Amino acid sequence: MYKTVKRTVAGSAVITVLALPYLGIKTYYLHIAILSLINALLALGLNVIAGYTGQLSLAQAAFFGIGSYTTALLMLQQKISFWLAAPLGIACATLIAILIGIPTLRLKGPYFVISTLGFGEIVRLILLNWESVTRGPNGLPGIPAPDPISLGFTVLAFDTKVAAYYLNLTVLLLVLVVYSNTINSRVGRALRAIRNDQIAAEVMGINLTFYKVLAFAGGAALSGLAGALYAGYIRFISPDTFTLGEAINILVMMVLGGMGTIIGPILGSVIITYLLETMRILADYRLIIYGLLMFIIILYLPSGFAGLLTATGEKIGKFFVASEKPAPVCRGSAKEISEPVESEV
Amino acid sequence: AGCGSSASQGTKTAPIKFGVIGPYTGPNAKPGQSMKQGVLLAVEEINKAGGIKGRMLEPIFEDDASVPAQSVSATEKLITKDEVAFLIGTFNSSTTLADMKIIDREKVPMLVPIAVAIEITESGNKWVFRNCATNPMQATQLMTYIFNNTKQRKFAIIHENTDYGKGLATASAAFIKEKGGEVITETYSIGDTDFYAQLTKVKNYEPDAIIICGNLSEGSQITRQIKELGIKAQLYGYGGLSSYDYNNIAGGSNEGLIATSYFESNSPNPLAQNFVKAYKAKFGVDPDMFAAAIYEAVYIAKAAMEKMSDQKDIASFRSELRNALAATKDLPGVQGPTTFDSKGQAVKQVMIVQWHNGQKKILFPTN
Amino acid sequence: MLSINNLSVHYGKIWALKGIDMEISQGEIVCLIGANGAGKTTTLRTISGLVKPTDGTIRYKGMSIGNLEPPDIVRHGISHCPEGRQVFPRMTVMENLEMGAYTRKDRHKLTEDYQRVFDYFPILAERRWQLAGTLSGGEQQMLAIGRALMSRPQLLLLDEPSLGLAPFLMEKIFEIIQMINKEGVTILLIEQNAYQALTIAHRGYVMETGYISLSGSAKDLLHNEHVKKAYLGE
Amino acid sequence: MLLECVNLTMKFGGLTAVDHVNLKVQAGDIIGLIGPNGSGKTTIFNIISGLYKPTTGQVLFEGSDIARRRPDFITKAGVARTFQNIRLFADMTVWENIQVGRHCRYRQVLWDDMFHTSRQAAEERYANQYIYELLVLFRMDHLKDEIAKNLPYGLQRKLEIIRALASEPKLVLLDEPAAGMNPHETKDLMDFILKIRDMGITILVVEHDMKLVMNLCNRIAVLNYGKKIAEGSPRDIQSNEEVIKAYLGKR
Amino acid sequence: MQELVQQIVNGLVLGSTYALIALGLTMIYGILGIVNWAHGELYMLGAFIGFYLVVSLKLPFIIGLMGAMGIMALFGLMMERLVFRPLRDAHEMNMIIGTLGISIFLMNAAIVIFSPNPLRFPTEFSNTYLSFLGISITLQRLLVFFITIGLIIVFNYIIQKTTIGKAMRACEQNQDAAKLMGININNISLITCAIGAALAAAAGTLVGPIFLVSPQMGLAVISKVFAVVILGGLGNVAGAIWAAFTLGLAESLAAGFLSSYYKDVIAFIILIIVLVFRPQGLFSSHSVEKV
Ligand SMILES: Nc1ncnc2c1ncn2[C@@H]1O[C@H](COP(=O)(O)OP(=O)(O)OP(=O)(O)O)[C@@H](O)[C@H]1O
Ligand SMILES: Nc1ncnc2c1ncn2[C@@H]1O[C@H](COP(=O)(O)OP(=O)(O)OP(=O)(O)O)[C@@H](O)[C@H]1O
Ligand SMILES: [Mg+2]
């Protein structure tokens, strides 16, 4: 009985998501939903490197920007179709992530955090100053929508909100399949092992550089994908979007959602995107309250909304969280397992 | 697209809703506040005088914090949730450019009173109307003044690294080069506080004049640090450097600085006089140029709506308003008359003022 | 000197100590033995205040210390050499020892005590300026013991002090324990090497999954069949 | 010769932790490495497993030099180890810890993991079978879903050893496996180590518990201040004057 | 030549402003293990308090400076109880989110309370211009430089050499063991926060008069200051100082002799390059990691 109730809840949630545009909601809310989907990709991307591998990156906004700019520029200047430009945008973000990841991923903790912060700033400043290509602070207006796809019997066009919603939703669902496959396999285990103890992981035969760069590049690829979708949806981009502030927003979505889980970042991006939108009416008080909320939530929900879900035993949560557990939240010393950095082997 | 066309805008007595998008929080919160006040004053006056054919005006303010993505969301909300008749905004060019895609798709007219990037009216979007001078207009007017009235031909430009500052710097530099002058260009980011490095370079260049393209906060520190470094060159600035807020934090370093201004409270224009009086009575301070520009924009919309016939639904209201706006010609306003050209751009004359003992002297237009 | 009454401790849902009683008199060496996970370490951590009891009392020289914070307990003369060494990894050997003497008022007498530690463990003198985190396992163990001595305690709690020490040092550790005991320090000792521990101790307690299952004089325990079988490996 | 250390030297600043050590390990051996604290035993393990790069010297494993190679390469080549201070993946289950230990033996590629291909399924099935058998052999199968950090100390040590075995090594390095165990538990451990030897795995063990070392090892090397001071059968070592002086002490 | 000297002087002053802010930040990290993203806001609040003491209450600058440090020290105690102590045992990323939340809260509260308008902060030193050998500088800037050096020496001594300083470091390295030494880690934590906040206030009150005082002033510098702190080796006070001067000089020289467009890029490029070659920061003494 209890089980059926939970199934029903999960089922109706899925149906709501699938039929959202036809539930009579205002287009404005559809807009928020689309932004949430894009943000979910960003938060999932960060989750790979920060949630699973334990290396916090503040460069996600930069990869978001690289993906976005590459896609938009290819479409605007080379007149390439979105369907080709987007993969190239993703490839570009991934490639740069590999190049930057190989030297910086040796860094630990805050050292890595701040160097990714620095990298993000460098990318932003390049977008801002490399005027001949990026048009600098003026941004890129007039980006076309993804080209229509002809399926023989019908043509799928992507210039409406509803179409954009389904495009983004489809992409997210496909990503989720591959994402959970990867996380629930040898690769995911290797990443979590690295988070637990790098040295032991290395001694177990895990190539640290390879897996860390893999996670970093995978996260960047998702950000690049989000960037391409963003450019194709908003159709105007400028360097102001790809700032440290954005990187922090992504981080907040991931952590408040519940890092190291799959449902967490998605929950986080939906809730935070919606919260930030609706809180706009609070004007000056919006960010005061938001800041305070961030602090309070993290204090009382240290494993995020996903933790709340699992804690209340919600089937929906378990369904997505599958076999993995939320990241640990206490540093409390486990018996005899000492701090990995300084201890003796 | 999918929004239900509720008839509320069409009924004869329902208020006419319009959206005002601006940075009420974030780095430009201060001009954002002026924008809000300018709108509130105009709406109060219009409604007190009976509204528009009996219908009241109802502004809805949405914050964009100067971030394009937020501005897009605000626009989406105003158009599809609040179903406003038209929009006024925004402060930044980037946010305006981001919003323009939506107004084009949803077919909603937008008045742009402050953002100055040239693309806004050059991109062929027929729903935008701008009642302020663009970057090149402003730069050309200041540079013409300099070349006509002084012998200064060697310039240093220091600009904020945003679409606003960069647009002004590029236009100014282009003008100087075309006229055979010399110029170097330095830049800084919003939030920077120390300009010694750039200014030391400028000092060694020994320019006749320094042109500052930026906002008041950094601008005040630049002029102060110019004085600290003992640089002796004539200072020029755009927009923000003609405000009293700038004067208050410049600590006297603005003595002799010449700046452009859209609006002066001691302007002889009688509309402006009335506006200044009313604004001061309501808010206790002198209006700045942002308040004036947006105040004027509300009145432009009012004039256009008064020319319209009664509309049944919101979509035709919006499209007819667009046509009425496009026909605006020689409409008097606090910043001078407005006529929209085929691109929706009004030709606006800026003023040129000079600081002296914390007061401004109008150098141009002379009368 | 120390008397523990019906002490219970929980780690979340795990009931680690299930009401134990223990009595230690002035000048004694008391030894606590038991299998892995029996709760020996927990007992010491509760005495020194790192873990708060859920029930029961701990009295030290007649006053109840069950709810005091560790620093206050240290100030009353109890010193705890913890399991797993717990040295300060990014401080030098000298600085670690100095921290051991943090509560001492008679700072001018410290040199004497440093010397005593170096006499016990000459290798530490050689490593004096090395960061403790780079010491070998055994060296860290010696440092942890030395650091615990620096506060000149009246009651010394030792948690597996011989762990990871070379055989000759292991013997030496037991000599050292006897020596400081002769100087008047009361000692509560946890040891896996039950034979040696019981040889130097006056009395002993045997712990099993949170209970005290046996107690008595060290000599009796040494000859107890159960102890022989389970803990002496005979 | 399975493993041969040639002239290994490791300096930390002014300190020579390992000083021209030569060591030979034959397949099938159980070799003990003993010596006073700080004599360089763990450091040698760290060099063999690739965590430290020796100042000079070679480590020949099946004839090829593995010194200065990356740890994961060395593990793949067939050397596994445990740590003196337990380093389990504290938040992962017993099962997952062992899966990670087996990491380098899976033959699927990234693509298989991303799309859960049939090869991935086959590999996982095979590995799970292998892991299960290991757990049964060492009587830990009932604990497979426990989180590693919640295990008692002794079982954590055992898990570390099983995790090392999961990579199907030819040689395991055990660093003080009996530390923190009482004599009874140490006895169990000795059986356990013999089982490993019977699996055809060669063992190099560092240990201060002489009972264990003397009973298990067929050969013992003794270090002092980084130098090898003796090598031989347990009986030789026990009666070696220098070893007694530096390490064993008189009984 | 003269330009070079002027740029070096500029760089040193700029460096000392970074150093001043970095000092408190690196100390709180070094001792509490908390990367305090709200540190920029402590600096900002310090500047506002300094402003009110000196400009509104017309106190002499030095008194105002000490007053601001005192008041912010009290604020630091409050922060410790309300923010840092609850976060002390949290996961690293939760700490970041927590302090970020506080940073957003404080900055926006300041906007509401003080209005977003920047304020000028004139002092008795800010209008004295010194000029020698063609190099110009104001007395206020010189003051920043020397007071920074003074504070650095004092605090470095406290942390490295005094028992209380060592106890502070011990707390960071192993809390349980520190407790067992008899160190009251709550008191240490309180002291650390008070000192950290007082240092931030010193920075705000000293730097405010050179620039402007505004609610956003913390946000504007915090990422540079993080770069400084990391470059010097987290928790390493002396390292942070060197890094601050290095970065200040690099920025000044880059803007002066390369291009001001990439002035800010330079700081971060230096940061990344240095870290690639010295993963522990420029001035940290950590060599081989003991495994
Ligand atoms: N921090 C903790 N959280 C949860 N459980 C714990 C914690 N510390 C110890 N335990 C559990 O409490 C019980 C007693 O542990 P304790 O460390 O006191 O045993 P011990 O007798 O010292 O064992 P050992 O010989 O292994 O050191 C064990 O079951 C252990 O798993
Ligand atoms: N990273 C390092 N930096 C500096 N010194 C080190 C480092 N690693 C080890 N040492 C030193 O090298 C020496 C050998 O250490 P090692 O850990 O190999 O000893 P060990 O023989 O394993 O001793 P134990 O039996 O106590 O574990 C020690 O004196 C130690 O202080
Ligand atoms: Mg124990």
Ligand SMILES: [Mg+2]
């Ligand atoms: Mg060792």
